[in-house]
């Protein structure tokens with residue numbers, strides 16, 4: 001599914017030198033490496049500021065907290081995402097309001113967001129948190145119109161979308177703030193947990209710098225309740241080595257996605273007829289997709305996954321249970337059937353092996369194996 005050792009082989013010397021630099025400095029938390037990473041990530045995303053933190057989950061919480069989400073507020077998000085998209089809203093004291101996804105892209109559906117807002121059922125709606133799922137930006141044209149009309153703040157969950165863009169504007173510069181994850185499987189990945197928030201508002205950035213450090217602008221002076229979610233210097237140094245490669249790695253992912261598209265079509269697994277065994281999650285013309293995942297929707301999905309596993313081919317289900325049906329969020333009162341597109345996607349999606357160093361032969365083997373399963 002993902003072989004990180006190939007990447008490590010290619011950049012081993014640079015990474016070890018960077019780690020050695022931090023060890024020699026004996027400066028392990030925040031400091032020069034983190035500040036340099038913040039500037040480099042901000043520049044690469046078209047934002048003026050970035051604030052490093054301990055994970056993508058913390059990045060989401062920081063972003064929501066600084067745009068003014070408060071206890072008692074509500075935040076609209078997608079139910080078809082990783083749990084952190086919703087738990088960060090709860091952690092900020094607010095209530096997630098789930099709006100179903102577009103059946104083609106599996107990103108939040110702007111028409112349904114608008115319908116939810118027009119219905120006016122939720123009080124104190126403060127923010128909209130779209131997720132750029134699998135590395136493809138949500139429909140920002142429509143979402144920006146909706147947030148303007150209903151006076152909401154837009155925060156991007158860009159955890160899977162470093163380097164992605166919408167009409168040549170980078171993920172990370174499309175809302176008031178954006179959260180990225182550098183979890184080891186991400187397109188830009190640390191050697192442990194790490195995350196960052198981008199913003200183009202310097203007060204917002206300064207506020208996040210306080211919040212990630214116990215609400216403390218200076219030692220032992222605490223202006224508000226924050227948390228310890230600082231980024232450590234070794235992770236920042238590793239990320240600084242990798243950041244200049246991300247563009248190339250994303251391009252390789254796009255090429256692999258095009259190869260999968262071609263092989264799946266040639267083998268008849270994907271076609272325009274309703275009875276084809278697979279469908280590919282759609283890409284939108286205005287989005288420059290970075291294929292954190294390449295995802296198909298498969299008939300007999302669980303059997304296919306097992307068949308591939310028996311051949312040592314990795315595949316994953318992102319996500320098997322939509323967030324509105326998670327036990328921890330049962331108190332929100334959603335029921336099965338409430339958000340049918342997300343529930344259908346949860347039954348059908350399967351992510352195929354995808355990483356920059358994947359070879360053409362491996363892709364061929366994946367597709368041949370799928371074809372054999374359905375033959």
Ligand SMILES: Cc1ncc(COP(=O)(O)O)c(C=O)c1O
Nearest residue numbers: 055056057082084159181182183
């Ligand atoms: C969409 C999404 N949001 C948030 C997160 C949370 O990031 P982290 O695992 O770095 O806390 C992830 C990562 O797994 C994610 O995929």
